[in-house]
Amino acid sequence: MSAVPEKRRIPDRLGTSFTRLFSSWEMLLLGVAIVIFIANSFASPYFLNVWNLSDATFNFTEKAMIAFAMALLIISGEIDLSVAAIIALASTAMGAAAQMGVGTPGLVAIGVSVGLLAGAFNGLLVAGLGLPSIVVTIGTMSLFRGISYIVLGDQAYGGYPESFAYFGQGYVFWVFSFEFVLFALCAVLFAVLLHATSFGRRVYAIGNNAFAARFSGIPVERVKFILFLLTGLMSGIAAVCLTSRLGSTRPSIAQGWELEIVTMVVLGGVSILGGSGTIGGVVIAAFVMGLVTFGLGLLNVPGIVMSIFIGLLLIVTISLPIIIRRLKSGKVA
């Protein structure tokens, strides 16, 4: 970040909608997705199979659900690194309840409300006390997962009721899993919330200039609180799905997911500095990441090596536009 403001040139017109559409980040990303899809189907004979592809969606549906809420949060200029720890906490709470014989509806209620509570706690610290969200959520990340460790230690919870398995393993119809349908539903809901409501406009306004937003009568703190609440809620829902899919809870559940979720959001074209981004981009990014990890999995690449690709993907996708912009404006770094 250069400290001296650069001179801005404001163009007379923004180009035609046609050229804009094709030069947009989302289109580029869609191209990448298609290339990866084609490359995968050449690389492995098992790739082009409806059931395999359906299985592949499990790689990203839970993360993407959180990524939608995280996208709104990052657009507003905040971040939540505690999402994976919220999953661990919610999952631990559900596991403890299952040991006491709580039924499926009760478990879901507990998982979702623990997520909401954890999100409210983050929101209170960031929006209520005005603390920097990066450090606060690093703290709550350690606190939430730490509570799971206190409860579980090196043990694991299992023994969930049979009907509970539906959320992570059930299919709504044909190859469409419950998780995938929920993912699609969340995508639509969040797209409407961000792009078609005044709440969404407020999120953008806050991310671009929280000061100006406040003077325009936007309750900045309340909106941020709601966003943390939403992120907690989605983490709770993801916890229900993941716990149901795995059928057990360990304190290390969803370890490192916060990174993958932030990567997904940033890869989807959301500016990490806040103020811009779309849900559509995040949806495509979710598919790209799902396809990459699934394809590498089919090629027997170990998980930790995959994480190198995810890390590279994150850094490269952020650097490329900056480098291209530099080259275009003829300014060499």
Next chain:
Amino acid sequence: MNRILKHREILLFGIIAILVAGFSARAPGFASPKNLAGIFNDTSILIILALGQMAVILTKSIDLSVAANLAFTGMAVAMLNAAHPELPLALLIVVALGIGAFLGAINGLFVWKLGIPPIVVTLGTLTIYRGMAFVLSGGGWVNAHQMTPVFLNTPRQVFLGLPILGWTAIAIVILVTIMMTRTFFGRALYASGGNPTAAVYAGIDVGRTRFFAFVLSGALAGLCGYLWVSRYAVAYVDIAAGFELDSVAACVIGGISTLGGIGTVAGTVLGALFLGVIKNALPVINISPFWQMAISGAVIILAVIFNARQEKRRGRIILRDKAAKTYQEAPAA
């Protein structure tokens, strides 16, 4: 009295002293010089790592890749030692510093030349470096019997009641203190975090300062890689997983403002010692080590709240009697 309480370092020192006194009431011998030396030795690696983190945080950045850097460098040095036992230890330490500095420089370059937010860069390199440790070792371990006795035992040699490991930490503390208070670079670190715009007008290259802060943090992480491997006599991919949070926690507890520009070496060292005392006291007072994560999370959050309140108060005081205090209230540095 109020004046003393305002000094973060003295306050923290008091809290640590009270903690030690409290623990020794429960377990006699906890406050014995031998045990305290043991705790200091045990905390040495965290102290060194936190000092690098401090330099980075002072410039309004954060380095989440330190633990991954430590793991990679530790693995590289251990493998080098196992493969070529004839290489002198001094050379291996130089190699460790060099690899660490190189990995830190990669972080720094992205932050400096491309202006990517440090949290994103280091979140990405965190996974990449740890993944590289896996690629390097093929997932294998380097065990004690593969390392040379000199490599393993040098940091354990006791000198004046404290192992060399502890003396190394003391030496680094002295070096960093001199660097922070007596050199242009130290000034530049404070200036580019405290007020980047003013720093530019004062002739300080903020980007370059950040870059070198990351190099320093990386080099110290590399050194810690060797110290860690020799201390625990084993190298594998997952060593020091999550340790980056401890280094951030030590800084935050020590009063380093995450907004940059505020903090001291003494504060960081005491912050690390605070965590070290708690970690060593838990088994003594019969609390499961699984509590540690949640406790450090809670302490981070409390410290952030405390820091924010103190910074706010200081701001008000400056506003109220600005004229009277112009000569006394030199900027914190």
